[in-house]
Amino acid sequence: MRFKVLVTIVLLVIGAYVAFWFYLASQVEEKTLEAIANLQGSGVGVFYDDLEVEGFPYKIVLKSSSLKVSYGGPELAGRTVSIAFPEVAVVAQPWKLTHGVMVADYADLVVSENEEAVFRLAADHIKSSLILDIEERRPQRLSVVMDKMQWGYGPARPQERLSEARDVQIHVRRPIGESPDTDQLDMPVVGEMALRAKDIMAYEIPVGIFGKKADTVMVHAAVHGSRLPEFTPAGLAPWRDEGGTVTLQTLRIDSGKLDLTLKGDMSLDQEFRPLGAFSAEITGVEHIIEVLSGLSAFQKEPGDEILDDLKDMVEERRNGNDEMIKVLSLSIALQNGLLFVGPIPVYELSPVIR
Template identity: 25%
Template sequence: MPSRSFLIAAFLVILGTAYAAYWHLMADRLEQGIERWAEQQRAQGVEAGWRELTFDGFPLQFRARLSAPRLIQERGGNAWSWQAESLTLEALPWQLHKIAFTSDGKQAALLNGRELAFDRAEGTLRLDGSGRIAEADATLSRLALAPGAGLQGATAETLRLAARLPEEAPRGHTDPGLFVEADLSGLAIASRQALPVEGPADLSFRATLMGALPTPPDRTRLAAWRDAGGTLEIESLSLDWAPLSLDASGTLALDPALQPVGALSATLSGHGPLLQRLVAMGWVRPQDASIAAVAFGVLEKPGSDGRPTLNTPVTVQDGFLYIGPSRLAPVPRIVWR
C-alpha cells in the first residue's frame, strides 16, 4: 500500500501538472484576446499593432510583453496616435479582470498635430463581466508638450488621469455617466509672451459627467447630450499657480453653440496681485480691473495664512469668465469636429 508521503507527492504532481496546463491554456487565450482586441480596433479605423508579443510570468502571473506598441487613428476629424518602446501587461491568475500596465522608455502621443512626449506610463485597468474597460487609472511621468498655439512648449513632472463607469448605465441626465479625476503636478509653461503667473503649477480636478456618455464627442452627439440635460458636475477644482490659489466647485454645461457655460463657487487668494499683473500686461482693461478691485475689497476676508481670501461666484457665459459681477477674461473657444 502506498505511503501517505507518496500519495501527497503524487497529488502535488498531478495538481502542479494541471495548474501548468491551465496557465498555458489561459496564456494562449489571453494572447488570442489581445489579437482580437487589435482586430476590433482596426475595424473601427484605429491601427493597433506591435513588433513582437511574448508571454511569461509562470506560475504566479500572466505577463504580456509588447515591443514597439502603437495605436494610430488617422481617419475622421480628430487624428491621434500613441507609440512607445515597450508595454507590459500583468494580471494574477485569480484576478484576470484587473490588469496592471507599464510602458517604459521614450514614447509620444499625438493629437491634432500636437505631440506630448513622456518617459513612463503606468496604471491599472478593471474589466467588467463582458470584457469592456469599466475603470482606468494612468500616471504619466516627465511630460513635455511640443510648441504650438502661442506656446513655446510645456513640461510637467506627472499627470494622473482616471475614469470610472457607474455600476448601472444612466437612464437620464440625473444619473452619472462617468466619474473622472485628473492631477497635474510641476507644470511649467514656456510662452512667447510674459505670463501673469510664475513657477510650476499644480492642478487637481474631480468631476462627474451626468447623462449618457457622448461617444465619440462629435457635434451631433454633444448636442443630443446637451439637449437631454447633460452636465459636468465639478466636485472639486484646485489650482496653485503663484500668485493665485483657487478652490472651486459647481456645474458646467454647453450653450447652443456647444461652448461652455456654468456657475461655480470659488475661494481665491492671490487674486489682487494677479489682477495687477493682468492689467500691466494688457490682458484686462483698466476699467474692468477697477470694478473688480472694488468688489474684491468688499468681499474678501483674511485667510488662515493672513492673505486676503475671496469667496465668490465664478461664471462662464457668452465666451467670458466672470468673477462676481466683473468680466475678467475671454474663454478660449472650443472647436468640435
C-alpha cells in the same frame, strides 16, 4: 502508500496548473490578436514589431515593442491622434484577468492635421491600472500615474520650451450603484474623473500669473446623465438635450504666489459651446493685479477698466491661521458663446466639437 498518494496529488495539481497557465497564455495572445484585427477593421491603425506572452508561473505578461496606435475618424474633424510606446508590458494575475497593469518607460502622443503635428505630449515612467466590468465588457476603472509629462504645440522645434508637470495622477471610473453624493434633482453620475499633478509649468498661461510654477493642481469632476455619451455630435446632442451636465466639484491650483479654487456646473448649448456657471475664489490677488498691470491689453480700454473692477471686488477675511488675507470672489458664466467674469465678457468660446 500515503506518501505516494500525496506526491501523486501534488504532481497532478502542478501539472494541471501548468496546463492551465499555458492555456490562458495562448488565449490571451489569441484574443489580443483578434482585438487588434477588429480595431484595424474599424479604422484604428495598430502597428508593432513583436507580441509575446511570458511570466510563467505567477503572472501573465503581454509584451510588445515599437507599438503605435493611431486613429483619424470623422469626429476628429480631419485630425489624427496617435500614441507610440517603444516598449510596453501589460501584467495580470492568471486568476484575475479582469485587472491589468500596464508599464512603460516612455510614451509619445501626437495630434496632427494634414500630417503636421498640432499638439505633442510625452510621458515618462508610466504605470496604468485597468479594471474591466466582465458582465458589460467595458472599462470600470482606469488609473494612470506618470513621473513626468511634457507637452507643446506645433511641430517640434530646436530648444523650444515645453510645458511640463510631475507626479501626474489621473483616475477615471464608472460608479457602481447610485452615488451617495447625487442630489435628487440631478441625473445619475455616469462617470468621474480626478487629476492631481505637482510642479506645473504651463506656458499657455501668461507668464507670472501663478509665479514661476504651480505647486499643485487638483481636479475632480463628475458627468451626469442617463449614460456616458460618446464624444461625437450624435452622442453629445441627446446627452445635452436630456439635461446632462458636467459638475466640477473641485479645481484647485496652489502656488507660492496665487491660489485658485473653482466650482460649478457646465453643459453645452445648441452649437456645442460650453454653457454653465462657476464660482471662483482667489487668494494672492496683489500678485495677479501686478502681473496684469504689466500687460499691454490691461493698459488701455477695456482692459484697464476690467482691472479697476477687479481691484474694487477684493475683500479682506481671516484664514485658518487667523491672519487677514485679501480674497477675490468671482462669478464666472459661460453663455451665448462668451466667457463672463462677473458682468464683463472677456473671451469668445468655440464649440468643443464640430
